[in-house]
Amino acid sequence: MDYYQVPTLILLWLLVAVFAALNIQRRNWRRRLWLAGWLLTATQMLLECLGAHGPWATAGITCCGTLGMLMFLGSLAVPFVGQRRIAWVAIFAVPTLAYVIMATVENPAGPLVYAAEVSATVACAVVAVAWSTRPVYTPAWVTVGWSSAISIICLYFALRNDPGRVMQVAEAGIGIWTALLIGAVYRRPTPGVIFTAAGFVVWHAASVLVTIFAVSSSYLLLVGRSSNLVRVVAAVGMIALVLEEETRENAEAQRRDRQARREMERYAALYFPVGPHEDFIPLYRAVVEAASEASAFSLVGVLVRQVQGRMRLAALAGANDMQAAALERLAAELTEPELMSAWEEAQVRRGHRFEVGDLDLCRWFSQMDAAEFSADDPVRGIGISTRAGDLQGVILLGERKNPAERFMPEDLMPLHLLASRLAAARESSAMQRRVAQSERLAGIGRLAGGVAHELNNPLTVVMGYAELMEEIPVSEKMHEYAGVIRREAHRMRQVIEGLTRFWRPSPSPVxxxxxxxxxxxxxxxxxxxxxxxxxxxxxxxxxxxxxxxxxxxxxxxxxxxxxxxxxxxxxxxxxxxxxxxxxxxxxxxxxxxxxxxxxxxxxxxxxxxxxxxxxxxxxxxxxxxxxxxxxxxxxxxxxxxxxxxxxxxxxxxxxxxxxxxxxxxxxxxxxxx
Incomplete structure (x- = not known):
C-alpha cells in the first residue's frame, strides 16, 4: 500500500462527498454524470493505493478509470436520442470496456482482443463523424482530427501488441477532449473553468508522455503521485464550477423575477372594460402594445374568434408590412375546427406547465409567409380561453428581442395571466350583455303588456261600432269608411296580440x-x-x-x-x-x-x-x-x-x-x- 497517497485519497473522497451534497441540493443530468465520474475515479485511486493484484483486479482499476472518463465526456455530449445525452458515448463505451477487460485478462492477446479493439476504433470514428455533423460546441475538423489522431496512436500500440499503452492513450484522449469541451461549453475564464480544464489536461498529458517515452521507475512514481494530486485540483475546480453555475442561475432567476414583476406591473396598468356593450378593439391594441413593450417578444398580436367562427387579426404590434400581411392571411385561412383541434392537443401536452407557447401556428403558414419570420423564433400563441375551456382567441408571440438570451417557459407566466384577464373581461362583458338584454326586454315586456291590456277593451268597442256602421243603411261612402276603421282596428289588435305574446310567451310543443x-x-x-x-x-x-x-x-x-x-x-x-x-x-x-x-x-x-x-x-x-x-x-x-x-x-x-x-x-x- 502506498501510504503517501492516503492524504490525497482522503481529500478526494471528501470532495466526492461535497459533490454528492451539491447534487442532492439541485439535481440535473450533468451533475449526476459528474458525480458518477468522480466516484469511479476515487474508486480507481483507492484500488491503486490498496495495491490490488491479479488480472481481474487490474481490469477493475482500468475499467473504473475509463468509465469515469466516459461519464465526464458524456456529460458534455450533444443529445443523440431525445434527451439521452450519454447516448453518443454509449455507442463506443461498450466496445471500449469490452476491450479493456479482455486485453487485461487475456494475455497474450487473442483474436477476440483484436476484434474488440477494431470495434472500439470504428465506434470512435463513427461517433466523431456523427458528432461533427450536429450543431456542437467545437468545429467539425477539431472533432474529427482529435479522434483520428487518438485512434491512429492506439492502433500503432495495438500493432506492437502493447494493450496497456492503448488503454492509457485512449483514456488520456478522452480526458483531454473533455477539458477542451469544458472550455468550449462554458466559454468564460472563471476559476472553476480554468482549474477544471487545466486539471484534466495536466492529469492526462503527464500519463501520455510517460506512456510514449521511456522513463525511470522513480520518475514514474513521482508522475503517478502528482497525477493523483492533480485529480484533486480538477475535482476542486469542478466543485467551483458547480457553485459558479448556481450563482449565475440565482442571479439570472433574480433578474427574471424583476423582469416578471415589471411586466406584471405594466399589464396591471391596463384598463379592462367589463360593460355590456364595450368595444374591445382599443383594449386589444393596448394589450399588444404593452406586451411588445414589456415582454421578451417584440412581435405580439391578438387573433379573435368572431361569432360566426372565423378568426380575425384584431391588433398587431412590432411587425413589418410583410409580416402583418402574412398574419392577415393566416387569420383569413385558419378555420375554427383546425384551431380547436390544435388547442385541445396543446392542452393535453401542456398540462399545468407553462410552455413557450400553447399553439404552434407555423404549421398553417405557407412557405412564402413562413420565410417572413425567423426560424429560431417561430410564431406561437397563448390561448384566450374561458373558464369552461372555450377558446375565444389567441395572443400571437413572434420574434424575441434578444434571441441569444436563454428563454425559460416560466417567462410566459405574465402573458398567461394577461390572457386570463382578457378572457375574463370578454366573458364578463358577454354575461353583462345577456343580463342587460334580459332586464331591458323584461321591462319592455311589462310595459307592452300593460299597454295591450289598457288598449284591448277600447279597441273592442271601436271594432264593434265599425261593424254596426257597416250594417246600417247609410251612404256607400260611410260603409267604406266603416270598413277602413274595422280593418285598421283589426290590425291594431294583431299588434296588441304580438305585444301580449312578447310579454308572456306561451309554451309550445317541443x-x-x-x-x-x-x-x-x-x-x-x-x-x-x-x-x-x-x-x-x-x-x-x-x-x-x-x-x-x-x-x-x-x-x-x-x-x-x-x-x-x-x-x-x-x-x-x-x-x-x-x-x-x-x-x-x-x-x-x-x-x-x-x-x-x-x-x-x-x-x-x-x-x-x-x-x-x-x-x-x-x-x-x-x-x-x-x-x-x-x-x-x-x-x-x-x-x-x-x-x-x-x-x-x-x-x-x-x-x-x-x-x-x-x-x-x-x-x-x-x-x-
Whole structure:
C-alpha cells in the first residue's frame, strides 16, 4: 500500500462527498454524470493505493478509470436520442470496456482482443463523424482530427501488441477532449473553468508522455503521485464550477423575477372594460402594445374568434408590412375546427406547465409567409380561453428581442395571466350583455303588456261600432269608411296580440330536431329568393351535432325571418352579397349563426326590442324580430346580435340540447333510414 497517497485519497473522497451534497441540493443530468465520474475515479485511486493484484483486479482499476472518463465526456455530449445525452458515448463505451477487460485478462492477446479493439476504433470514428455533423460546441475538423489522431496512436500500440499503452492513450484522449469541451461549453475564464480544464489536461498529458517515452521507475512514481494530486485540483475546480453555475442561475432567476414583476406591473396598468356593450378593439391594441413593450417578444398580436367562427387579426404590434400581411392571411385561412383541434392537443401536452407557447401556428403558414419570420423564433400563441375551456382567441408571440438570451417557459407566466384577464373581461362583458338584454326586454315586456291590456277593451268597442256602421243603411261612402276603421282596428289588435305574446310567451310543443336537416330544407326553399336578390346563400353544419330541443315549425319561421333580413341587408350593401347560415356547438348549447356581409346593425343591443326595425326610419317599424326572440324564448333558448369586423352582422340563435329519450320526428326518421 502506498501510504503517501492516503492524504490525497482522503481529500478526494471528501470532495466526492461535497459533490454528492451539491447534487442532492439541485439535481440535473450533468451533475449526476459528474458525480458518477468522480466516484469511479476515487474508486480507481483507492484500488491503486490498496495495491490490488491479479488480472481481474487490474481490469477493475482500468475499467473504473475509463468509465469515469466516459461519464465526464458524456456529460458534455450533444443529445443523440431525445434527451439521452450519454447516448453518443454509449455507442463506443461498450466496445471500449469490452476491450479493456479482455486485453487485461487475456494475455497474450487473442483474436477476440483484436476484434474488440477494431470495434472500439470504428465506434470512435463513427461517433466523431456523427458528432461533427450536429450543431456542437467545437468545429467539425477539431472533432474529427482529435479522434483520428487518438485512434491512429492506439492502433500503432495495438500493432506492437502493447494493450496497456492503448488503454492509457485512449483514456488520456478522452480526458483531454473533455477539458477542451469544458472550455468550449462554458466559454468564460472563471476559476472553476480554468482549474477544471487545466486539471484534466495536466492529469492526462503527464500519463501520455510517460506512456510514449521511456522513463525511470522513480520518475514514474513521482508522475503517478502528482497525477493523483492533480485529480484533486480538477475535482476542486469542478466543485467551483458547480457553485459558479448556481450563482449565475440565482442571479439570472433574480433578474427574471424583476423582469416578471415589471411586466406584471405594466399589464396591471391596463384598463379592462367589463360593460355590456364595450368595444374591445382599443383594449386589444393596448394589450399588444404593452406586451411588445414589456415582454421578451417584440412581435405580439391578438387573433379573435368572431361569432360566426372565423378568426380575425384584431391588433398587431412590432411587425413589418410583410409580416402583418402574412398574419392577415393566416387569420383569413385558419378555420375554427383546425384551431380547436390544435388547442385541445396543446392542452393535453401542456398540462399545468407553462410552455413557450400553447399553439404552434407555423404549421398553417405557407412557405412564402413562413420565410417572413425567423426560424429560431417561430410564431406561437397563448390561448384566450374561458373558464369552461372555450377558446375565444389567441395572443400571437413572434420574434424575441434578444434571441441569444436563454428563454425559460416560466417567462410566459405574465402573458398567461394577461390572457386570463382578457378572457375574463370578454366573458364578463358577454354575461353583462345577456343580463342587460334580459332586464331591458323584461321591462319592455311589462310595459307592452300593460299597454295591450289598457288598449284591448277600447279597441273592442271601436271594432264593434265599425261593424254596426257597416250594417246600417247609410251612404256607400260611410260603409267604406266603416270598413277602413274595422280593418285598421283589426290590425291594431294583431299588434296588441304580438305585444301580449312578447310579454308572456306561451309554451309550445317541443321535440328532438335534427338541425342539419332543417337547415338543408330551408336552403332549398330560400336559395331561389336569395339568388333573385343577387345574394349567395351558404349553409353548413358541424358533423355529429346532437339533436336540438325545439319546435320545428316555429324554428323554421324564425330562421326564414333572419335569412330574409340578412339577404336584404347584404343586397343593399353593393359589394359581394353573402349570407351564411351555420349550425354548431356552443359552450353548453347548440347554436345557429345567421350572418351577412352587409353594413351591420345600428344598435345590435336593441334589435329585439318591440317596434325595433332593420329598415330606414321612414319605412315604418314592426314586431318581427321581437316575435322571433319571443318564439326562441318559448323553446328555452336565447338570441343575440353582433356586428362583425371589419363589416357585416350576425344573429346567434341558441337552443338547448335534446334529452336522449326525448321524441322527435327528424331523429326517428334518421334512425329509420
Amino acid at each position: 321535440a328532438a330536431m335534427d338541425l342539419e336537416r332543417i337547415l338543408r330544407r330551408l336552403e332549398e326553399v330560400l336559395r331561389p329568393e336569395c339568388e333573385r336578390q343577387g345574394v349567395r346563400l351558404e349553409v353548413s353544419a358541424e358533423t355529429g351535432l346532437p339533436a336540438a330541443r325545439a319546435n320545428g315549425e316555429r324554428l323554421e319561421q324564425v330562421l326564414k325571418q333572419l335569412v330574409s333580413n340578412a339577404a336584404q341587408a347584404a343586397a343593399s350593401d353593393g359589394e359581394e352579397a353573402r349570407v351564411r347560415m351555420e349550425a354548431g356547438h356552443g359552450e353548453e348549447h347548440l347554436r345557429i349563426v345567421v350572418s351577412n356581409s352587409g353594413a351591420g346593425f345600428q344598435e345590435p343591443e336593441r334589435l329585439f326590442d318591440p317596434f325595433a326595425t332593420l329598415k330606414p326610419r321612414d319605412e315604418g317599424a314592426g314586431l318581427a324580430m321581437s316575435l322571433c326572440y319571443s318564439m326562441i324564448r318559448e323553446l328555452g333558448g336565447d338570441m343575440s346580435a353582433y356586428n362583425l369586423q371589419p363589416r357585416g352582422a350576425a344573429v346567434i340563435v341558441e337552443l338547448p340540447v335534446a334529452m336522449p329519450d326525448e321524441p322527435g320526428s327528424f331523429r326517428s326518421e334518421a334512425r329509420g333510414a
